[in-house]
Amino acid sequence: MSLFNIGLSGLNVAQNALTTTGHNFSNAATPGYTRQSTIIASAGGQFTGSGFFGQGSSTVTVQRVYDGFLTGQLRTATSASSELSTFSSQISQIDNLLADQNAGLAPLMQKFFAAVQTVSDTPGDTAARQGMLSAAQALTGQVKASSDYFKQLQDGINTQLTSSVRQVNDYTKQIASLNKQISQLTAASGGQPPNDLLDQRDQAVSELTKLVGAKVVVQDGNTYNVFVGNGQPLVMGSESYDMTAVPSAADPSRITIGYTLPNGNTVQSEDGSVTGGSIGGLLRFRSQSLDQAQNAIGRLSLAIGQVFNNQHKLGIDLNGATGTDLFSLGQPTTYANANNKSNAVATATITNAGSLTTSDYSLKFDGTNYSLTRLSDNTVVATSTSLSGISADGISVSLNGPMSANDSFLIQPTRNAAAGFGTLITDPAKVAAASPARADASTQNTGSGTAKLSxxxxxxxxxxGKITAKYTGAGYTFTDALGNVVTPTSTAASGTGTDYTFSGLTFHFDGTPKAGDTFTLSSNSGATADNGNALALAKLQTAKTINGTSSFNDAYASLVNQVGSDAKSASIASESQDSITTQVTSAQQSVSGVNMDEETVNLLKFQQLYQANAKVIQTASTIIDTLLSIG
Structure with missing residues (x-):
């Protein structure tokens, strides 16, 4: 091996190293770029009688300065950051709506019941009655606005999921294509790694994990297989399998995630199986927060509406007519599963709004029994073997025909109920503030007996007509205006007195009457100053009407506190995860990132190496010229 060739080999090595260093410099700001290093080795020695003389150096390969463990950690951290960031930004929208002191429901509920209290104070005042109706309209308007906002969030999630799934499919196709190119170029180059393509593939995987939690399995040393969920494949070698955004079989109003299997079939993902990335954050927000908030507002509207309507119908208005419904109520939503084999239709009705939960329900038939399952805790709350109906938690579900085995229905008692919340009365005179009947003692009574509508x-x-109650010394007799005996529909002892009921109106007689004392029971029509029913309506504000434990304000405050707590926790978790991701990024970049100072040192080192080897060649040339001149 000549000195000239040794210098030339060093010159080539130095040039290759300078090229790699320049490549690092030019890609210092390229996303996903991994610093490359030229691997140099001795060309070996040649045996002579005087020993082995070196033959210079050679470039073995150009490889990435790459740590697979740190890169995997960074993918996991990035996916978690994206999920938490998405969840936090979404739930903050609900938190801002519910906690708003001006646009929230709490101040409007307070104003409404304050207006009801004003009516009870001045039941004959038309302005007070109009104020109550106006407050009712403001309350129902805000409930509807909240419902519309939640519906927009649901639609927005559907749109975002569809868009994100398209991006996922673009990345998986890119990864599969890069797998193929990398395998081909590696084979064609005799095993040399196509570093820039490897970087492009890692960057594509990194972008994919921002969208969905993906697991990467390396096959044969250089091929990526990508899986999501419960092991569903997205990339297998040079083949990619699309993720799909399809209407849920259980609830066609919402988009869910599906997969295209290697055999070409499409299946929907199970609830909770898709996690990580922005898609995981959206799905988590929808199932854990948005659905619950929407159901809670729906339940609140049903509770207020049904309880208030029931009490309002126990009074009479200024025209003497029995009260009617003040509020219109939304209805439960029922969806037949797309895979049902029967044509049965399920209908759900609200039987007791005060017993409602904020959960959805599933009605299933196993071939023998019908079962109603509360989905929030996966508890079977009722079973039946007949079609006559199945009831629990304030709802009743009936069928128009038999279900086939394994058929199911999704029951949403409160999900869309707030959209149907409205006011039905616009005439102030129709506010039923008065009690429907009264009991008046005769001025001629000598005893201390009392009577009242109880x-x-x-x-x-x-x-x-009027009914006269006369005490005989042993009890009361009841007669109408013509002297005919009127028999109570029921009589029952109550405390120290007795209750007598006539067609749903119960009068309580107490005290110590004397024989001959009389009381007149009559309709309260025309009693514009009576506030008996208005007082009962005002008391509903603090009554424990929801599951016997919460008032309307309590239920709303619980929702606000829950959402606020979840939003704060999500924000803290997101900030914490971002910090972790930053640390992992720094660790990964400390290994694989381009360090400008280090590359500058390398540039100078290889420049000097180049110059030194040029001197070797120059020296070899001088020696040859000298030898030739001697010859």
Whole structure:
């Protein structure tokens, strides 16, 4: 091996190293670029009688300065950051709506019941009655606005999921294509790594993990297989399998994630199986926060509406007519599963708004029994073997025909109920503030007996005429205006007195009457100053009407506190995860990133190496010229 060739080999090595260093410099700001290093080795020695003389150096390969463990950590951290960031930004929108002191429901509920209290104070004041109706309209308007906002968020999630799935498919196709190119170029180059393509593939995987939590399995040393969910493949070698955004089989109003299997079939993902990335954050927000908030507002509207309507119908208005519904109520939503084999239709009705939960329900048939499952805790709350109906938690579900085995229905009692919340009364005179009946003692009574209207049952009938109650010394007899005996529909002892009921109106007689004392029971029509029913309506504000434990304000405050707590926790978790991701990024970049100072040192080192080897060649040339001149 000549000195000239040794110098030339060093010159080539130095040039290759300078090229690699220049490549690092030019890609210092390229996303996903991994610093490259020229691997130099001795060309070996040649045996002579005087020993082995070196033959110079050679470039073995150009390889990435790459740490697979740190890169995997960074993918996981990035996916978690994206999920938490998406969840936090989404739930903050609900938190801002519910906690708003001006646009929230709490101040409007307070204003409404304050207006009801004003009516109870001045029941004959038309302005007070109009104020109550206006407050009711403001309350229902805000409930509807909240419902519309939640519906927009649901639609927005559907749109975002569809868009994100398209991006996922673009990346998986890119990864599969890069797998193929990398395999081909590696084979064609005799095993030399195509570093820039490897960087492009890692960058594509990194972008993919921002969208969805993906697991990467390296096959045969250089091929990436990518899986999501419960092991569903997205990339297998040079083949990619599309993720799909399809209407849910259980609820066609919402988009869910599906997969295209290697055999070409498409299946929907199970709830909770898709996590990580912005897609995981959207799905988590929808199932854990948005659905619950929407259901809670729906339940609140049903509770206020049904409880208030029931009490309002126990009074009479300024025209003497029995009260009617003040609020219109939304209805439960029922969806037949797309895979059902029967044509049965399920219908759900609200039987008791005060017993409602904020959960959805599933009605299933196993071939023998119908079961109603509360999905929030996966508890079977009712079973039946007949089609006559199945009831629990304030709802009743009936069928128009038999279900086939394994058929199912999704029941959403409160999800869209707030959209149907409205006011039905616009005439102030129709506010039923007065009690429907009264009991008046005769001025001729000598005893200390008392009588009053103590209870009104739903569906009562107003008294058509006056009823005279006369104490005989042993009890009361009841006669109408013509002297005919009127028999109470029921009589029952109550405390120290006795209750007598006439067509749903219960009068309580107490005290110590004397024989001959009389009381007149009559309709309260025309009593514009009576506030008996208005007082009962005002008391509903603090009554524990929801599951016997919460008032309307309590239920709303619980929702606000829950959402606020979740939003704060999500924000803290997101900031914490971002910090972790930053640390992992720094660790990965400390190994694989381009360090300008280090590359500058390398540039100078290889420049000097180049110059030194040029001197070797120059020296070899001088020696040859000298030898030739001697010859």
């Amino acid at each position: 209870g009104v049952a739903q569906g009562f009938t107003q008294l058509s």
